[in-house]
Amino acid sequence: MPSRFTKMHGIGNDFVIVDWREDAPRVPNAERVAALADRHTGIGFDQLISIEPPRDPSCAFYYGIWNADGSPSGQCGNGVRCVAAWLYRDGAIERDTDVRLESPSGPVTVRVLGEGRVVVDMGEPDFTPAAIPLDRPLHAIYTAPVGGEDVSFGAVSMGNPHAVVFVDDLADPRVDRLGPLLTVHPVFPEGVNVGFAQRLGPNHIRLRVHERGSGWTRACGTGACAAAAVAHALGLAASIVDVELPGGTLTIEWQGPGHTLWMIGPAAFVFEGEV
Ligand SMILES: N[C@@H](CCC[C@H](N)C(=O)O)C(=O)O
Numbered sequence: 001m002p003s004r005f006t007k008m009h010g011i012g013n014d015f016v017i018v019d020w021r022e023d024a025p026r027v028p029n030a031e032r033v034a035a036l037a038d039r040h041t042g043i044g045f046d047q048l049i050s051i052e053p054p055r056d057p058s059c060a061f062y063y064g065i066w067n068a069d070g071s072p073s074g075q076c077g078n079g080v081r082c083v084a085a086w087l088y089r090d091g092a093i094e095r096d097t098d099v100r101l102e103s104p105s106g107p108v109t110v111r112v113l114g115e116g117r118v119v120v121d122m123g124e125p126d127f128t129p130a131a132i133p134l135d136r137p138l139h140a141i142y143t144a145p146v147g148g149e150d151v152s153f154g155a156v157s158m159g160n161p162h163a164v165v166f167v168d169d170l171a172d173p174r175v176d177r178l179g180p181l182l183t184v185h186p187v188f189p190e191g192v193n194v195g196f197a198q199r200l201g202p203n204h205i206r207l208r209v210h211e212r213g214s215g216w217t218r219a220c221g222t223g224a225c226a227a228a229a230v231a232h233a234l235g236l237a238a239s240i241v242d243v244e245l246p247g248g249t250l251t252i253e254w255q256g257p258g259h260t261l262w263m264i265g266p267a268a269f270v271f272e273g274e275v
Pocket residue numbers: 013046047065067072073074075076077078079160161193211212213214217219220221222223
């Protein structure tokens with residue numbers, strides 16, 4: 001990987017962004033990514049994100065996503081806001097203008113607003129088991145034995161797989177115990193990002209996410225989208241929901257099936273570096 005990088009974050013979910021627009025397509029070595037992600041002996045990040053030429057000619061740029069353990073992902077909600085802010089600072093895209101960007105799971109549309117905020121059309125949440133992927137037929141709520149108890153969760157793909165568990169209180173010690181277990185549960189053959197959601201009202205969810213490949217993060221953009229979508233599908237949330245994560249709040253808007261989902265939140269620069 002080239003030596004120059006930009007450290008960014010979206011409400012505390014942190015990234016190393018690398019500019020591979022002039023380079024031939026590549027897949028970074030997983031061990032190298034994990035070494036750089038190490039917070040003691042590397043740079044430290046939740047995800048590595050590359051900016052590359054598009055494969056789909058209808059998109060302006062492609063972005064690749066790798067977790068802290070080096071595993072690839074199809075989507076990253078906080079990351080795509082940072083990619084948009086990075087491209088805007090670089091002069092490659094304009095403010096207040098819709099731009100199609102290509103993720104590994106397909107196109108999304110970003111618009112850079114003022115004050116470091118970015119709005120993203122994340123596409124339509126996909127509840128089909130093949131998209132998640134899940135090893136069983138579709139129901140609104142699944143139940144699986146996890147760590148000696150039956151745990152119920154909603155499942156949805158936002159371009160990457162999510163399980164959403166509703167809890168009465170996020171401080172419940174079960175949350176810390178169940179997150180890592182459900183992330184690698186055999187019911188999800190490709191692993192899953194697990195969100196624990198506490199409903200505070202029809203427009204307000206508090207959320208913690210144990211991410212596949214990165215562990216507990218201060219925020220997960222697709223996790224916020226998934227929690228809002230599952231809550232809306234179950235009649236627990238309105239169309240516009242503030243999702244409050246440990247690192248900050250994202251606003252999610254979804255009008256229901258047949259509609260795409262919108263995410264609004266900040267993207268921040270931390271520093272430039274070289275390895
Ligand atoms: N932090 C991200 C999601 C990153 C990928 C995820 N861990 C996966 O493996 O799918 C976000 O903001 O959405």
